Amino acid sequence: MELIFFIGVIVLLFLVVNLRGRVSRLEQLSETRSAVQSPAQSQAYREQVSQVQVSAPIELSSQSTPQEMQQFNVMSSTTEPDALGRLGDWLKEDWLLKLGAFLLLIGFGWLTTYAFLNNWIGPMGRIVLGIMAGVVILSFGWFRIKSYLHQGGIFLVLGSTTILLTIFAARGMYDFFTPLAALIVMFLSTAFVALASVKYKSRSLALCSLILAGIAPLLTNSPTTDYIGLFAYLLAVILGAIWITVLTGHRELTLASLCVIALYSLPHLMMMTQSDKGVLLLFAYAFAGIFFITNTIGILKSKETAKGISVDLVTAFGNGILLLMWIMVAAPDVWRSLIISAWMIVFAVGAFLTFKATNKREPFYVYAGVGIAMLAAATSAELQGATLTIAYAIESGLVAFITYLLLKDILVAEKMTLLLIGPVLLSLGSMSSYTWATSVFHKDFFVLFILGSVLFGLGLFFMQKWNALNNSPVSLITSLLLIGGSAYAYILIWLSLHAAFTNDDIAAMMSLVIYTIIGLITYFAAAGTDNKALRMYGGSVLGLVVVRLLLVDIWNMEIAGKIVTFFLVGTLLMTTAFLGRKKTNTSGVV
Secondary structure (H helix, E strand, O other): OHHHHHHHHHHHHHHHHHHHHHHHHHHHHHHHHHHHOOHHHHHHHHHHHHHHHOOOOOOOOOOOOHHHHHHHHHHHHHHOOOHHHHHHHHHHOOHHHHHHHHHHHHHHHHHHHHHHHOOOOOHHHHHHHHHHHHHHHHHHHHHHOOOOHHHHHHHHHHHHHHHHHHHHHHHHHOOOOOHHHHHHHHHHHHHHHHHHHHHOOOHHHHHHHHHHHHHHHHHOOOOOOOHHHHHHHHHHHHHHHHHHHHHHOOOHHHHHHHHHHHHHHHHHHHOOOHHHHHHHHHHHHHHHHHHHHHHHHHHHHOOOOOOOOHHHHHHHHHHHHHHHHHHHHHOOOOOHHHHHHHHHHHHHHHHHHHHHHHOOHHHHHHHHHHHHHHHHHHHHHHOOHHHHHHHHHHHHHHHHHHHHHHHOOHHHHHHHHHHHHHHHHHOHHHHOOHHHHOOOOOHHHHHHHHHHHHHHHHHHHHHHHHHHOOOOOOOHHHHHHHHHHHHHHHHHHHHHHHHHOOOHHHHHHHHHHHHHHHHHHHHHHOOOOOOHHHHHHHHHHHHHHHHHHHHHHHHHOOHHHHHHHHHHHHHHHHHHHHOOOOOOOOOOOO
């Protein structure tokens, strides 16, 4: 009774939400009517709105006026229901029949309960009665669906559900059937619903059959769980769902199938046993391959926009992540990185093919993102510490570079450089490593050197591409890459000099002098050009040097170090009076 009450509350909730959505759409239609129509056209407009509300298409001839076309577009865009609206429409259509079937199911349950309590029917008779009732309802639904699609679908789902619950009671209460026999009977009932969904092109029936087939293994009440048999059954269910998708074009079934596999995979991913690892991993490969092939073919054949293939994009991403989780948990340690690399190549090839064939970037982003995640996982499986940071830096730089070569889009390639945030965070430990107290050249030195080189190299590459676009100013990301690369160079100079000299004052003095020289060079190199960014960069470096001298070094250095440092930096700054200026005579004429 609690379950029945809960279902009733859910149904009422959907009805209320749909009613609110309907009122909102009618208000939008009312506002649109006053905006696009004159009073003389109101009657014709109301007739068109009523046609839209009953889902009758509005036919526009080739001689339709622009105002009629505008009205048609506005009405079409404002009356198209969303997923929740479609569910509400389904609940409203033949709602009396649906309510009657729900009450009939409750009454049948009470009748059988009363008969069981008074021993009118024995255990065998009860099971036979339940199965016969399900078969009768299925048969009636099959004949009813020929004339009334929704009504027949309701009876088909009701009949299959009756059989599933009867088999569940037979297994749990009377221990009739074996788990395998029970599963076969339940699967046949759901397959009958699936067959009807194919014959009559019903998306809702197809989803219901998949859900019922996914629930069936939970109703067998098996004393021991045969994971291999379970996943073999799920493989058969998924192949059936893919078959329905191919025949009907309902790509939502692929995503629903992936959700079923993910739900059954979660317990195994959390507490994997050694005896099941190898075989279940093979099943995971099979599922991933099926979903990948089906999804890729669907994207290649689809002529829809990015919004239309959103289901395919979610499926592709979820498939890759689920596969990666299986490999990380179940694959042998020795082969893990190689397996991940192989699947990474598969997804990378899929990204390239889908982009070349469809010129759609959204599938490329999804497949490329999964491939990058697998690349990172494979790298982390083999490397650690400084080596891992270096590998991540090189891989992230190559991803951005290869993206530009494939897409020829500098904006997309620049966004890929955000992957360098990971190596940057990992490199923070190399800046404060104890190895700088022992020597200059070590693993932390190369971490900072390689990461700085990657940042600066990508910055120069993108700056060149921006300059080639009719001398367009560089973007913010390119500027940040150049600044980040030079920052790593300054940090490396500072740490290296402090590691090379035992006297910290000498190291600080040399570092500040080098910074000053770099700032002066960049500042005056941009003096005769319109490159204000470079001039500002040089001035900022010089300003930071002066701030460092006045706020830090003036207190920390010994008196001798202060004298030498301030003299050197001051002299360098004073030489700017003789740079970049032309000689003038006493009369002021050049």
